[in-house]
Amino acid sequence: MIDSDASALLGADGPFARELPNFAPRAAQQAMAQAVQHAIAERETLIAEAGTGTGKTYAYLVPALLSGERVIVSTGTKALQDQLFFRDLPRVRSVLGAHLKAALLKGRANYLCLYRLDQTVREGATFDYTQASQLAAIRAWSARTRFGDRMELAEVPEESPMWPRVTSTPENCLGVECAFYDDCHVVKARREAQEADVVVVNHHLLFADLALKQGGFGEILPGAQAFILDEAHQIPELAGQFFSQSISARQLTELAQDALAECNGVTGAIGVVLEPAEALQDTVRKLRASMQPLPERGPFHLLETAGDIREGLRDLQDMLAAFADVLASQAERTRGFANAHERAAVMTERLDRIVEQPDEQDVRWFELFPRGFALHATPLDLAAPLRVLRERTQAAWIHTSATLSVAGSFQHFARQLGLEYPQTLSLESPFDYEKQALCYLPAGLPDPAMRDYTERVIDAVLPVLEASNGRAFLLFTSHRALRLAADTLSRRVGWPLFVQGTAPRHRLLEDFRASGHGVLLGAASFWEGVDVAGEALSVVVIDKLPFAAPDDPVLQARLDALEHSGINPFMGWQVPSAVIALKQGVGRLIRDVHDRGVLVLCDPRLTSKGYGKLFLNSLPPMPRTRDLKDVQAFFADDGDA
Known part of the structure; x- marks a missing residue:
């Protein structure tokens, strides 16, 4: 099937429509598949922004598997990595009948280290009851696991202090001289990756490896003809960590x-x-x-x-x-x-x-x-080292996410990564935002710098929550505002509250979904990668425009450098970065063709400042209102409100 047209395979007469229940052919998905297929064949650099619901995973997996080339797919999170490897990739392989070898590779901290486990047991340290039982569970699991991936052992929580004791770091790994080398889970996983046609990694591992190769230490990942970076909006910040x-x-x-x-x-x-x-x-x-x-x-x-x-x-x-x-x-x-x-x-x-x-x-x-x-010592300019890395691979580089452009322009993202003359593609979401969503900009809120701003936001949001009967995400730009809002709401509402920091993220989300009428309050990590489809989530509130914290010394130095080079640092960097972050938060609202919801943007700068238009013009095309009655009418039309 190497010569097949990827877009036709995803069309109404293709095998996906025939074999997968609930598969709906989408023009945007087919257009993206065609662009990815071309980029891989021509070893091009592509930036593809695909709105929520485009089906971008199939749009890059189909051409990747058809290419006959070795492809590395990198994702933003381990959760997405597992979803890709255990759900999406097997489906696409099955439909295409592709007999390709695929491998999942994570960072070494995800794999049990037999040497460190042996050392921890021998030390005979005195652990409390919980830790001792977790160590016993890890020992029992170590005898039966094939892959040694921590994800398999759900009974030991991810944040358990036992994991660092029984996993290795690049510094403390003994390498070939380790007594357990022949049975090492990290070595086995890397070996499989080097023999695979498609390797699924995450950005942390990809950049750790690319940075390592730059230092001349050999490579973890096999050389590939194509790199596909999903959730690519995370790359600029992550790359900074690995070149530091x-x-x-x-x-x-x-x-x-x-x-x-x-x-x-x-x-x-x-x-x-x-x-x-x-x-x-x-x-x-x-x-x-x-x-x-x-x-x-x-x-x-x-x-x-x-x-x-x-x-x-x-x-x-x-x-x-x-x-x-x-x-x-x-x-x-x-x-x-x-x-x-x-x-x-x-x-x-x-x-x-x-x-x-x-x-x-x-x-x-x-x-x-x-x-x-x-x-830390972090490079001021990441574009140069990233350009060197890409040139050395001589491969296709495909960057995709729902949030890469600012008012239709990819200039900010391309400049950060040093992408010169990339192919670009912008695909709108197939969701009908005109009918499915409403954007509410509450009137009368003070400047976000005012001391009572968070209390005033809660006052403005409460009538919306009453209209929706809870079912809301409240997203904050600071943990201080989050705590203040949680404290205020706990005294004023009867809906169950789920507050970031009181339980692990996955548990908060599960409990929120199950509650039916909950209100979840989150900061940074809840702005992206959180997927709640259906009626459990019908309101997303954003307290302020997500400008990066002014106390970030790396950002401050970059802004100074931009000013010296004649670029306005606010409009040239801070606004575009905040637009992309806002788009991530907004993306939590509509996750499905059947979803309906109200987006509440509280920051008055959206209408009082000239740059506010840039934010509003970057959002999905939904109706806007400043009148609470429109919000109440929207939910009155919603059968379950």
């Missing part, structure tokens, strides 16, 4: 703990390693304590201008270098000590580079966590 040099308190503490664990059964080692390991951990703790008055993230000069922090950084450099020397003296005794020494040497070099050798092309910054910190 970083070192964290957690990495340093884990190094000390792993070195101490390696002392078990090695004569005399504890006498040499204990004191410098504890000194390193103590230095990390003192440095974190001295950072307490600082903001959660900020430019590096804030560390250099505070005397005690500057001294703490110098002490950390000295302690880490001394610890590396101690580990060098033990490196030949075991593979574990050799690994710890290699890690210490790399961390010493990285720390010295970040602290001592500022590069004009980098932004140096820090971030603080409740008990830790991280130091």
Whole structure:
């Protein structure tokens, strides 16, 4: 079927319409399939924005499987990765009768490490009842699992502290010298990926691997003729993480703990390693304590201008270098000590580079966590390294998402990624927004900077919730506003409230769906990748335009650089980025041809500022109103309201 026309296969007379129940041929899906097929054949770069409901997954999987080429499909989340591999890909393969080998590959933290499990059991540490039973469950599962993928063991929650103890990191993996190498789940998964025609990965893994190859360390992923990036709007931010040099308190503490664990059964080692390991951990703790008055993230000069922090950084450099020397003296005794020494040497070099050798092309910054910190040097311009990566692959690069354009233009996305003269395709959603949705812009709200803004938003939203009988997502741009709104609503409404942070995301969503009339309050992670079709969700409220936090030092440096190059940083960067983020939030509302709902955009800047038109012109074409009566009438027409 290699010569087949992908769009015809997805048409009314094609095998998908014949064999898949509920499959509806869509012109937009066929147009995208044709563009992807052409891009793969010609090794082109394509940006394809496909509105919700286009069916973009089939639109890229069909041409990928027809191409006869090796294709890597990368997604934004592990959940979407699993859906692609276990649901969508088998269906497409079956309909096409394609005898291709497919593989699923995740980052190593998703796979059980038999060596680390063995070490944790041998340590005989005293765990509380919950952790001990989780460790027992992991041990029992380890004997029967074929893939070692954490996803298989639902009874041990994803956030359990046992997982970091029984999975590996690139730093602590012993590689070919590990006693469990022949049975290693990571090695097996990578081997399968290297032999597969289609490999499903996620963006984290893809960029970790591409960045690694750039450093000359070989490759995890096989060379491919096409890379298809779904949820591509996430790429600019993620790429920044992987081209950064970083070192964290957690990495340093884990190094000390792993070195101490390696002392078990090695004569005399504890006498040499204990004191410098504890000194390193103590230095990390003192440095974190001295950072307490600082903001959660900020430019590096804030560390250099505070005397005690500057001294703490110098002490950390000295302690880490001394610890590396101690580990060098033990490196030949075991593979574990050799690994710890290699890690210490790399961390010493990285720390010295970040602290001592500022590069004009980098932004140096820090971030603080409740008990830790991280130091980073991030490239100011990601376009150049990304361009080099793409050119080296000599492959087709297909970027797709429901949210890549700003008022019909792909310029902002293309500039961030250094995409020069890409093919572009914009496909509107097949949903009938004119009939299915209504956009309500409440009148009379104050400027979002006012102290009482969140309370006023809740006042404006309550009549909408009464009309819809709950069934709403309230999306906030800050956790502070989220907490304030949750507190206010808990005293004023009778619907069940589901508040981000009170339970894992998947459980909140399940409980929200089951409640029928719930109100879910979320911030950042609920703006995208959340799919609630049907009547359980009939209102999406967005409190403010999602401009990036002004305290982001990398963003601030990028804005300064744009200004120096003659580009207005607000209109040239901040507005386009906020438009794409807003489109993600709005996309939660209509997920199905039968959905109906009201979008409530509270920010008065949409109508009071000139740039507000750019936001409104980027949204799906739905009727707008400032009159609450129209909202009430919309729900009066809805049989279930």
